[in-house]
Structure formats: C-alpha cells, structure tokens
Amino acid sequence: xxxxxxxxxxxxxxxxxxxxxxxxxxxxxxxxxxxxxxxxxxxxxxxxxxxxxxxxxxxxxxxxxxxxxxxxxxxxxxxxxxxxxxxxxxxxxxxxxxxxxxxxxxxxxxxxxxxxxxxxxxxxxxxxxxxxxxxxxxxxxxxxxxxxxxxxxxxxxxxxxxxxxxxxxxxxxxxxxxxxxxxxxxxxxxxxxxxxxxxxxxxxxxxxxxxxxxxxxxxxxxxxxxxxxxxxxxxxxxxxxxxxxxxxxxxxxxxxxxxxxxxxxxxxxxxxxxxxxxxxxxxxxxxxxxxxxxxxxxxxxxxxxxxxxxxxxxxxxxxxxxxxxxxxxxxxxxxxxxxxxxxxxxxxxxxxxxxxxxxxxxxxxxxxxxxxxxxxxxxxxxxxxxxxxxxxxxxxxxxxxxxxxxxxxxxxxxxxxxxxxxxxxxxxxxxxxxxxxx
Numbered sequence: 121x122x123x124x125x126x127x128x129x130x131x132x133x134x135x136x137x138x139x140x141x142x143x144x145x146x147x148x149x150x151x152x153x154x155x156x157x158x159x160x161x162x163x164x165x166x167x168x169x170x171x172x173x174x175x176x177x178x179x180x181x182x183x184x185x186x187x188x189x190x191x192x193x194x195x196x197x198x199x200x201x202x203x204x205x206x207x208x209x210x211x212x213x214x215x216x217x218x219x220x221x222x223x224x225x226x227x228x229x230x231x232x233x234x235x236x237x238x239x240x241x242x243x244x245x246x247x248x249x250x251x252x253x254x255x256x257x258x259x260x261x262x263x264x265x266x267x268x269x270x271x272x273x274x275x276x277x278x279x280x281x282x283x284x285x286x287x288x289x290x291x292x293x294x295x296x297x298x299x300x301x302x303x304x305x306x307x308x309x310x311x312x313x314x315x316x317x318x319x320x321x322x323x324x325x326x327x328x329x330x331x332x333x334x335x336x337x338x339x340x341x342x343x344x345x346x347x348x349x350x351x352x353x354x355x356x357x358x359x360x361x362x363x364x365x366x367x368x369x370x371x372x373x374x375x376x377x378x379x380x381x382x383x384x385x386x387x388x389x390x391x392x393x394x395x396x397x398x399x400x401x402x403x404x405x406x407x408x409x410x411x412x413x414x415x416x417x418x419x420x421x422x423x424x425x426x427x428x429x430x431x432x433x434x435x436x437x438x439x440x441x442x443x444x445x446x447x448x449x450x451x452x453x454x455x456x457x458x459x460x461x462x463x464x465x466x467x468x469x470x471x472x473x474x475x476x477x478x479x480x481x482x483x484x485x486x487x488x489x490x491x492x493x494x495x496x497x498x499x500x501x502x503x504x505x506x507x508x509x510x511x512x513x514x515x516x517x518x519x520x521x522x523x524x525x526x527x528x529x530x531x532x533x534x535x536x537x538x539x540x541x542x543x544x545x546x547x548x549x550x551x552x553x554x555x556x557x558x
Contacts, residue, residue: 136327136466137459143169143323144315144376144462148454151214154253154310154347155191155288162309162322163291163345169326170333172345173294175358176287183357186350189253191286192220197279199233199260207270208260210279214312215450217279219251221258224279230272239264240449247450249314253350256283263450288354290346293329297337299558303476304369304433305329305469306420310347314452316444320376324462328469338477338558339367352420356429368393368476369433371421375465376457379439380408387414387425391432392479393472396528400471401436404464412440436472438465478538479526482545482554484518491518496551512536513544521554 146165152158163174181188197210197217210217218238236259240248244264252259258279290309305328307321322345329343346355356363368391381401385394401409414434416422418441424433438461439447446452493499498514516534527545531538548554 133463137463139169140323140327140462140466141459143326144319144457145454147319147322148313148315149214151194151312152310153192153219153251153312154350155189155286156193158193158312159289159309159347163289166291166322166326166345170293170329170343172291174289174291176289177354177358178287179285181354183350183354186353188288188354189350190283191288192281192283194221194279194281197221197260197281198276200276200278201271202274202276204276207275208262208266213247213450215247215249215261217281218257218259218261219249219312220253220283221279221281222256222283223281224258224277226277227274228277229274230270233273233275233277236260236277237262237267237270239267243445243449243451245451246446249312249448249450288347288350290344290351290355292345293343295329295333295337295341295343297340297477299339300365301367301558302340302342302365303473304342304344304366304424304431306344306346306352306369306371306424306433307373308348308351308419309345310351313450314448315454315457316374316377316439316452317441317447318373320457320462320465321373324375324466324469325372327466328473331470332473337473338480340365341473346420348420349423352423356423363429363431366431366433368396369424369431370397370469370472371419371424371433371435372437372465372469373419373435374437374439374441376462377439377444378456378458378461379437379444380410381405381464381468382410382412382437382440384412384418384421384435384437384440385414386421386432386434387427387430388432389414391434392476392526392529393432393434395532396475396479397434397436397472399528399532400475401468404468404471417441436465436468475528478542479528480542480545481523481526481557482517482521482548483523483557484521484554486553487522490515491553496553498547498551498553509536509540510544510547513540514548517541517544517548517554521548523557 199208
C-alpha cells in the first residue's frame with residue numbers, strides 16, 4: 121500500500137475534516153462509562169461510518185486478574201431546593217454525576233450532602249470528571265463556584281440509575297489484507313462528554329478505518345473500540361492465543377487539541393512501530409513533534425505492553441493525559457478541538473500505516489559472503505567504477521535482509537529511496553537470492 125492509495129489530497133481535505141467533526145459532535149453528548157447503553161449508542165453511531173462487530177461480555181467473566189463489573193445505566197439525576205428548582209442537573213451536563221453512582225432518592229441537609237459533592241478549586245468554573253467503578257458510592261460533581269453558592273438546604277437529591285448484572289461492550293472493525301499479520305489500532309470509548317478525551321480519538325479512528333478499507337492494504341488492520349483499561353484487558357484475555365499475529369499497534373486518543381503530535385514509545389522502545397511513528401511525525405512537524413519514552417502510566421498502551429503480553433504497541437496523542445488545563449473536566453468541550461488538529465492527526469496516522477504496510481522484510485538466502493551478482497544480471501561486468509543507485513540498493517538489500525529489517529529501516533540506514541529498494545528487492549527475489557518473509 122502506498123501513501124497515494126489513500127492520501128488526503130487538497131480536494132478531500134474539507135470532506136475528511138467535515139466527516140470527523142460531524143462524528144465528534146454526534147458522540148459528544150452521549151453519557152458513556154465502562155459499561156452500559158451509552159457505550160452501545162456510541163458504537164452504533166460509529167457503526168454508521170464503518171462495519172463493526174460488537175461483543176458483549178457478561179458480568180462476572182474472569183479476565184486475567186479482573187472480573188467484568190456490573191453494568192451501569194443512568195436516566196436522570198438532580199439536586200433540587202425545597203421549591204423543586206434544580207440546582208445541579210444531569211440533563212444539563214452528564215459530568216454532574218460521578219460515573220457508576222448508585223441510585224439515591226432522599227432529602228438532605230448540606231451537612232449530609234457535602235461529602236458527596238466534588239469540585240476542583242484549581243478550576244473553579246469547571247465541572248470535574250469523577251468515577252467510582254469498583255466501590256459502590258454516589259456523588260455529584262459541580263464547579264467550585266456552584267459549590268460556594270449552594271445554600272443550607274434542605275435538598276431533594278435524586279439519582280435514577282441502575283447497577284446490575286449485564287455486560288461489557290466493545291467492538292472491532294477488521295480490514296483484511298493480503299497478509300494475516302495485523303496492525304492493531306485501539307481507542308477508548310468510556311469517557312462521557314469530553315470532546316478531546318476521547319471523542320476526537322474515536323472520530324479519527326473511524327475515518328482512518330474507512331480510508332484503509334478502500335486502499336487494498338498488504339497487512340490486516342484491526343480497529344478496537346473498547347472501554348479504557350478493563351476493555352483492553354478483556355480483549356487481551358479473549359484473544360491471548362492469537363496475539364502472535366499482532367505485528368505492531370497504536371493506542372490513539374486526544375487527537376483534536378492544539379498540542380503537538382506526541383508519540384509514546386512501546387515498552388520495547390526500539391520496535392518497528394517506534395522507529396516508523398517517530399519518523400512519520402517528525403516529517404510532518406519537525407519543529408514541535410515529541411517522542412516520549414514508555415511509562416506504565418497513561419492509556420491502554422500499558423495493557424498491551426504488560427510484561428506477559430509485551431506487544432510492540434505505542435501511543436499517539438497530541439497533548440497527553442493531564443497535560444492540558446481542560447483535561448477531565450467540562451472545559452474539555454467542543455471549543456477546544458479543531459478540524460485542523462484532527463486532520464493533522466489523521467494525516468500522521470495514514471503516513472504511519474502506509475510506512476509500516478510497505479515495510480516488507482526479507483531473508484538473504486545466500487548470506488555467506490556476497491553472491492556473485494553479475495551472473496544474475498544484478499551488477500555491471502565492467503569493474504573499477506562505483507555502483508549505480510540500483511546496484512547500491514541491491515547491496516543494501518542483501519546486507520540488511522536478515523529478517524529483522526524492513527524496507528523503511530533499510531531506507532533510513534542507507535539514505536536510499538524506499539521505492540528504489542523495492543525495485544532491488546523485486547530483482548533479487550526473481551534471482552532467487554532473497555525471500556519475502558511477509
């Protein structure tokens with residue numbers, strides 16, 4: 121697959137940007153969590169863009185050291201004064217209720233209610249995002265200015281929610297290529313109304329899948345839309361026997377803000393995806409693009425890179441987790457994402473996918489000394505002159521074809537064009553001197 125196969129040309133820029141922004145705007149209002157109807161509604165909307173296979177994993181299912189939790193759904197919630205006026209209203213913003221809050225229907229004083237109110241003094245006008253997945257609790261989230269203005273009560277407090285046996289929902293989009301080797305692209309679908317984190321990641325992933333589906337790729341691409349942490353762990357537990365097909369992967373998210381393109385290396389640190397992603401984003405933005413080392417904190421790269429899994433999976437974001445002031449608050453709204461940033465993120469991902477898709481690996485079948493290239497028609501008969509470009513490419517291909525270096529790696533080492541190296545590889549294969557391992 122070449123970059124031309126699905127490059128975003130000048131004519132398609134507007135259409136691609138509009139498609140991503142439309143999907144982002146449609147996803148933003150949905151109240152999502154790690155389980156429940158919000159996740160299903162999210163996947164149904166993405167499924168209008170690309171074909172998805174949706175999976176439901178029942179509550180109580182063991183997935184490594186975890187169990188699938190009870191399913192949470194919410195319909196309404198509020199704090200009202202004695203006149204019935206809603207002071208805090210879930211219908212106005214779904215961040216007003218802590219994720220996984222159990223049902224409540226009571227009249228309370230401010231003293232009883234206060235332990236169940238969360239605000240952020242550092243961001244006094246923003247509603248913080250809070251969850252309690254693994255401990256039964258309930259709470260409301262509000263801006264610190266709202267908290268300071270609330271009266272003594274009494275208050276009518278209501279959360280109309282259910283927490284009961286159900287399932288965890290995730291979805292996959294599989295785009296089959298000529299090879300069964302897979303590239304895994306994963307993005308989290310559990311956050312409620314947070315535009316950058318992660319409506320932007322879902323929207324970009326959907327467009328990337330649509331582009332690749334029309335490009336006749338060499339490798340197979342698996343897009344995973346799953347709740348953070350527990351979703352990735354569930355997928356790994358259910359697919360452990362086939363992980364050897366994963367050649368490389370990316371966790372993507374937070375792709376719409378004004379931060380620079382940021383690649384976080386896999387745990388391995390020097391894998392194929394690490395080299396290619398770093399090169400791709402530096403090519404697009406040589407002044408600002410960032411490469412950061414792996415750490416076991418962040419998003420689902422830490423699951424795919426766990427010691428017992430150790431897949432070559434890195435992460436692509438713009439700002440990373442907790443790096444922008446609106447992070448995990450109502451400030452992460454539609455106003456902080458831009459079509460320009462999402463388009464650059466999509467362009468970076470298409471470039472990475474094209475580079476890795478074209479990064480074929482070969483094995484030198486005559487590695488004990490240089491083969492006599494002249495008798496194969498691969499080197500001139502007249503000596504005494506330096507090799508021509510194609511002959512240089514032949515020599516580099518033979519030298520580096522030990523099964524661990526792909527075309528992109530050899531191009532970087534030799535400063536030769538990748539297409540020239542592919543020509544050399546084709547001639548070497550015809551001569552029976554190398555074999556394509558992919």
